[in-house]
Amino acid sequence: MTCRSVILKVRAFIVLAGFALLSAQAIALEAPEGPVLLVVSGKVGHPNVGNEAHFDKAMLETLEQHETITRTPWYDGAVRFSGPLGRAILEAAGAEGVNTRVVALNEYAATIPVSDFENYDVILAMQANGKALRIRDQGPLFVIYPFDEHPELLNEEIFSRSVWQVMRIEVE
Ligand SMILES: Nc1nc2c(c(=O)[nH]1)N[C@H]1C(S)=C(S)[C@@H](COP(=O)(O)O)O[C@H]1N2
Numbered sequence: 001m002t003c004r005s006v007i008l009k010v011r012a013f014i015v016l017a018g019f020a021l022l023s024a025q026a027i028a029l030e031a032p033e034g035p036v037l038l039v040v041s042g043k044v045g046h047p048n049v050g051n052e053a054h055f056d057k058a059m060l061e062t063l064e065q066h067e068t069i070t071r072t073p074w075y076d077g078a079v080r081f082s083g084p085l086g087r088a089i090l091e092a093a094g095a096e097g098v099n100t101r102v103v104a105l106n107e108y109a110a111t112i113p114v115s116d117f118e119n120y121d122v123i124l125a126m127q128a129n130g131k132a133l134r135i136r137d138q139g140p141l142f143v144i145y146p147f148d149e150h151p152e153l154l155n156e157e158i159f160s161r162s163v164w165q166v167m168r169i170e171v172e
């Protein structure tokens, strides 16, 4: 092998390694900078803190957002909820599981099948009628199903999955 061909091979290797790094970065999750609102743990392929995916407010706001206008058992009349789609959070975390265990500040927890996030535009609402949900308003994150759009969701099982004050999602 000539010296020149070795140099060309080394160059090609460096270019390929560069592309591999770039594409790994495209799926990797940046580190949170602000206070962490949500931790996704368990079967998580894109961890950013230890083996968990931590999200601050800005990170949640960069995920695909969705607006759901619906009546619920918890508010009078229809409310306009907005926040990231549950499936966008799972995707960003690289979640690879069948079920999620959604845990609230008060340790209340419910199992939500991943299929719910795929079949319905379930959001983790951060705002109601344009106002940030504070902890005292069931925030900072409230699992909201599109009840008005899908009346079949109006049942006790789905109500029990409507976790407010969400702080952790365990992927199982
Ligand atoms: N954080 C939190 N979310 C929760 C609960 C809870 O205790 N804490 N209860 C769940 C259950 S079992 C139901 S049926 C619905 C409705 O609760 P409510 O009837 O007390 O309003 O909220 C769900 N979300």
Ligand SMILES: [Mo]
Binding pocket: 156, 159, 160
């Ligand atoms: Mo319930």
